[in-house]
Every structure is written in structure tokens, then in C-alpha cells.
Amino acid sequence: MEERKFYFRSLTPEEERQIPAGGSKLRNIADCGGIWDAKVYGQLKTLFGEPIYETEDLEQQYEYCIEAKDDKGICRYLRAYSGPSGPAIGGEQGDLDQKAADQLAELILSSEPSDYQYEGIYCDGPCRVRMGVLKGTAYYEENELAQEEGI
Secondary structure, three states: OOOOOEEEEEOOHHHHOOOOOOOEEEEEOOOOOOHHHHHHHHHHHHHHOOOOEEOOEHHHOEEEEEEEEEOOOOEEEEEEEEEOOEEEEEEOOOHHHHHHHHHHHHHHHOOOOOOEEEEEEEOOOOEEEEEEEEOOEEEEEEEEOOHHHOO
16 A cells, blocks of 8 residues: 555534444554553643533543645545543544554654643542643643542
């Protein structure tokens, strides 16, 4: 298969509602965990701004809907998200989607992270997670939830 160059842009919530739902995980963004998860989210914010959604549930933390258009004008739709296995990219199964996902991951990992703060809950812990980027440095903290917090 010939080499293709993809160009990426984040879809607005209105645009995202117009594309078909579905697809599955194509790849992890990186071998992540803890501080690397925090950095990847900051890198996504640098590239694409705010996600379609963000929740307090660490296993459904955020999602971006990304249009990947190649140099021939062919368009694929990807989802950059953080789920149970950490930051990942999803889309339709197939070589073209996989190539787009690989190029997107390279772009993300080569970007500087934006500063942000996030607080959520990891129910399997159960623990409260505070993470973010401050002055370009990623941080990640977990604190066990007390029984009286209802988790």
C-alpha cells in the first residue's frame, strides 16, 4: 500500500453527531500509566483543544472525534479517548484507519502538553485521581477513597 500523509482536525460536537457511531480500539497512544496518561491528555489539548466530553470516571475520562484526511482527500474518522486501558485511538478496522491512527499517535506524542487540571475517580481502586500539566510538567496523584465517601 502506498504511503499516505494524513492531516487531522477535531470535530465539533455538532459535526460529531453527523458521523456514524461505531468502530473499535485500533491502538494505545503509548505504553501509558499514571504520569504518561496525564501528559497525553495535555498533548491532545495542545493539538485539539477541549474534548467532546470529559467525565469524572477515569475509565471514561474524555473523547475527541478526529477527522483524518489524506493527501488525496479521503477521509477517515478516529476517536482519541481515555478508557479502561488508558489513552487510545479507535476507528473502523482496516489498513487505512490503522495508518491514520499510527500517524495520529506519532503527532500526539511529538507535541508539547498544555497546562490543565483534572480530578476524577478510579472505581477499581477505589481512589481519587488528580492529574494534569503545570508549566509543561505532567503530574499524577492517587488518594484512596475513605469508606464514608460512598465508594
